[in-house]
Amino acid sequence: MNTNLLLNKQFIVKEDFRIQSDTPGIELLVRNKRLASSESFSAERTILIVHGATYPIESLFDVELDGFTFLDFLASHGYDVYAVNVRGYGGSTHPPEMEQPADHNPPLVRTETAVRDFGTAVDFILNRKKISKINVFGMSWGGTVAAAYTSMHNNKVNKLTLVAPQWISSEPIPLDPGGQLGAYRFVPTNQMKVRWLSAAPEHKRDNLLPDGWFEKWSEATLASDPTSKMRTPLSIQATNGPIQDVREYWGAGKKFYEPKDIKVPVLLVHAEWDIDVPIELAKEIFSEITGAPYRRWVEIGEGTHMVMLEKNRLQVFQAVQQFLDEEYSPAR
Structure with missing residues (x-):
């Protein structure tokens, strides 16, 4: 581990907020991590992160592996990090x-709803910190959420980071x-x-996840759902709205948003063995962010x-830190 990170992590403050959504009775968890020594952050040093279609922020971004999490990493490098x-x-x-019962209702939490919830969190942070813009980050389905939000609210976004974002596919989509x-x-x-490791070549699977990492991740994932231990095998609930949108948009040749409407700097991160978002899909969306x-x-x-969550x-x-660290002054 980076020594500076080890030292700084001892002084990272974690704070959870429950904020009201645009629907009565629905509150959103917003987690904040930052260095205790810093109280004031610029728009350029503030970021909001959103998860994918299956696992929440506690499972994707705040599982302590090798002593620190993704949120810890950004906070340790001087960012006011929200998820x-x-x-x-x-x-x-x-x-x-x-x-x-699941069959009593249609698929819950469509992407449109998630974009509204994300926007509620953005406005909460902007109002709380008295800033006019924020960096945004989304992974997988969260990439759709963050990118769609940005395409409609460029005035509130400084930079956009996408990790393995969804895109139109003529092949079956694993989700x-x-x-x-x-x-x-x-x-x-x-x-x-088994599904996770199956994406890698067989001779590379044994060292993709260091010892104990999967078990830590699994424990944190189950802990994120208070109903997880009520079922055998242990499992979490995940909404099916994102899958319905795969059928109506990405699997049907229809865009949920227009990448060309994004007017801020963009970082796209993709991994070699990603079978959920193959490289051809990532290339397509990248080429459309014009x-x-x-x-x-x-x-x-x-x-x-x-x-x-891998080695x-x-x-x-x-890569995310470097992108965020770079100075950028939008043309006026």
């Missing part, structure tokens, strides 16, 4: 339909299992490891869709 769970995920309110979709699905964590002042592609070798995760972290 939000949209409704139905992790510590945010789960819609009441998630307590009913969609097929068949009838209910309001939500159960995702057993004990079945995830309105950005500049855009950058970073390809991580020997990584899957879950590269941010090469620091390459992602450092």
Whole structure:
């Protein structure tokens, strides 16, 4: 581990907020991490992060591996780091339909709803910190959420980072299992490891996840859902709205948003063995981000869709840090 990070992590402050969404009774968990020595941050040093279609922020960005998390890493390097769970995920309110049988309701938490929740979190931070812009970050489905928000609110965004963002595909999309979709699905964590490692070449699978990392991740994932231990095998609930949108947009040749409407600098990070977002899809979206002042592609070798939790995760972290650290003054 980086020595400076080890020293700084001792002074990282963690604070959780529950903020009101635009729907009565639905609150959103917003987690903040920052250095205790810093109280004032510029727009350029402030970032909001959103998760993907299955796992919440606690599972993707705040699992302590090798002594620190992604949120810790950014906070240790002087950023005011926020992460939000949209409704139905992790510590945010789960819609009441998630307590009913899945087949009693249509797929919950469509992407449009997630974009609204993300916008609520952006406005909360802007108002709290008295700044006019913020950096935004999204992974996978969260990339759609963050990019769609940016395309509509460039005036509130400084820079946009996308890790393995969704895009139109003529091939089956792994997120969609097929068949009838209910309001939500159960995702057993004990079945995830085989699928996770299967994306890598067979001779590379043994060292993709350092010893104990999967177990730590699984424990944190289950802990993010208070109902996880009520089922056998242990599993988390995940909403099916993102899958419905795969069927109506990405799997049907239809864009959810226009990349050309993004007018801020963009970093796109992709991993070599990502079968959820193959490199051809990442290239397509990158080529369509034509309105950005500049855009950058970073390809991580020997990584899957879950590269941010694997042995090469620091390459992602450092690429994001470098992108954010660079000075950028938008034309007036």
